[in-house]
Amino acid sequence: MNSEEFRQHGYQVIDWIADYMENVEEYPVLSRVKPGDVRAGLPAAAPEEGEPFERILKDVDEIIMPGVTHWQSPNFFGYFPGNTSGPSILGELLSAGLGVQGMMWVTSPACTELETHVLDWLAEMVGLPEKFKSTATGGGVIQATASSGSLVAAVAAREQATGGRSNEAGVSDGLTAYTSAEAHSSIEKAVRIAGIGSANLRKIETDETFAMRPAALAQAIRDDKVAGRTPVLVCATVGTTSSTAIDPVPEIGRICAEHGVWLHVDAAMAGTAALCPEFRFLHEGLEFADSYLFNPHKWMLTNVDCSAFYVADRRKLTAAMSVVPEYLRNVASESGEVIDYRDWQVELGRRFRSLKLWFVIRSYGVKALREIVRGHVAMAQEFAAWVEDDPDFEVAAPVLLSLVCFRHRGGDEVNQEIMDRVNEAGRMFMTHTKLDGKLTLRLSIGQETTGRKHVERAWETIRKAAGAIA
């Protein structure tokens, strides 16, 4: 494909996406294919000769699209959002077109410096403590996902607690980590990968709002210390996946400070809300945190992957993550004047991901991003009010932001049936969790194009499904 062909096919793909933006509501939100359907449409072997681009695009329409679940639909209320936007798509496109590999400053200084700079912007935008900026002792880096951030935090925490001995001699018995019983599974996964072990992750009990009980945390740390163990990491969650519960970071932070334990704060979904002064309370207590993460790729219109990870003391992070062979040595790195992001993450190679974040922030401006958050939160509050007004339903957790956890009073089977019917019908998509042991429906609002009419229709669809069962 030469540059002229690229131009022509590039326009085609741009048009395809623009059309998709216009028509996304016409698809059933949840794909209806059965396991194996997509593969059945694909030839058994790769083509020996190249094929015309038109044929590939035709297969996208005919084979791929039926197998797509439409995360960008205004009727997507499942999980948490993974929203994208025009500027983000074009930033990703430019990144692919430049094709730079930003493993070190020298391999494309702009890739590193734009990332550092835009993450400083973002720190200011959401009101992080000064120490998390590159202009102080810390700095930000784009990780692929919150799981990647949890793992990096676990390793840095492990090395801090063992004085670097784990990296050298391997993990020894007796390291412990702490998170709430409602924390994301990625914390347990990180603790496993880092060699600490699930059995040494204390899942601290939560209160009636599903937030960690600080007293229980303090007790668990004390018990472990008395037993001769080494507390390494506390992971607090600001906005849990099940219900956006908010752990009390100030109290947790004081406990971590007292015991010298690394505090990682995972605000993957909720962090975006801190763009708004009225939600800035989400970041209370971050002065105690050693690392912090939120995902612009969830609620800030930047397509996956873009997790903003911040560290308070970058030297602790790079001490834990750096391994430098001869073939990567260079004058800039050895000067100490530059950041080499290979030492801030698991991966060596990296894309120019800050372009899409920069495009989004500049195209929208901070004010518009705030308004989008406010709109989603207002719609969630309104939806929760409708649920509360309906005697057949109940709200199952405090509605702090844009997620409503609710359930029909008829029990687990009825709720499962409501969800299945609604999702199979295809006009909307929602998912579930368990709270207090009960199956709970989740309506998560986070698409830029989701308006009041979509939320109204969702509620109508849910009530009708409930009515049809009862």
Place this chain on the structure above:
Amino acid sequence: MNSEEFRQHGYQVIDWIADYMENVEEYPVLSRVKPGDVRAGLPAAAPEEGEPFERILKDVDEIIMPGVTHWQSPNFFGYFPGNTSGPSILGELLSAGLGVQGMMWVTSPACTELETHVLDWLAEMVGLPEKFKSTATGGGVIQATASSGSLVAAVAAREQATGGRSNEAGVSDGLTAYTSAEAHSSIEKAVRIAGIGSANLRKIETDETFAMRPAALAQAIRDDKVAGRTPVLVCATVGTTSSTAIDPVPEIGRICAEHGVWLHVDAAMAGTAALCPEFRFLHEGLEFADSYLFNPHKWMLTNVDCSAFYVADRRKLTAAMSVVPEYLRNVASESGEVIDYRDWQVELGRRFRSLKLWFVIRSYGVKALREIVRGHVAMAQEFAAWVEDDPDFEVAAPVLLSLVCFRHRGGDEVNQEIMDRVNEAGRMFMTHTKLDGKLTLRLSIGQETTGRKHVERAWETIRKAAGAIA
């Protein structure tokens, strides 16, 4: 940005990239900015109001481009290539436009099934043993980078050796891993992250071709066993980063089989060459491997990130990597009929990365991809012959594929000076390594647009720089 604005600005970015493809040779290959130059051009804070897209594109030209090192230049001979292509860029664009998050089959069946299918194609294209296909006991998955693959292999190996106890109880003393002294730094990084520890990674000595000595490996494993340690992982390299040395996988594999140790084969760069029957020898011995990786994002025209990771027994991988919370449970996953790639990688979230690989394979066809590899290898062989014919220079390692390791006979300082002069002049870019303790220049050929004239000019440039010093 509405869909009409997206269309208009999308065409602009497509045009920008097409122009860049045409003009990439006009830029100095290595960016000339000094630390801080890029940031100095950026405003201190994010804009409160949105900005017109034209202003952003103008800043790309004026602020970003001077800070770009041009990996897509035909005169880029540094590191290993990270080549891209029109079809790959458009696949990445479509992925961003669809904005699906493929953490599980159900969250977009096509994202999972296309990936599984195309990686089966790819296994056939490069002649992997049948067991690595999804239709047998194994299967492929796209990891972000080779480092990610090394880490996943290390964790799976650790769990195999400990019967799953490390994930549960944490790593205990006495686990050991093995790789050659020439292996990539990502192996040591993976061993550290997984809690095994650098001191327990045996860096096995290499022979005169910089390939691992199997006898030394066997001895190290025996010694560790006698000392009561548990050998967990051997990582063999097919095409080392320094010199594309090829570890003798058949002998290494037999040793692993004898001792029941997980064998991971890292062919990050070289694997692409196995598209050609005459280089299929690279994959000899893979019948002994438990996992295998190569990077289409290096030499197969698919932009970063796209590492093809294969496992022989997928149950061992998912047993090591799976943690499933309630909010991710679904009927399809529990049926056992589908793959959920969240359990094949560190990250939970994932992009629709197989689109770009599919676009590349279909647009080029396998035959054309083979010819590109052959062209690069032929040019490297010719370059090596020129070096050999010059009494001032010597070839420093066998030239097996598309990398030439060579040096001026004047010693380290002269070679450093040659490299610095050449790179500063900007018409080409190359990097270095150390072999036998001596600074060694590396000319790595891997851009689709690199032709004989570029390689000829590179040699002329290097000789002139040498002449100017002497």
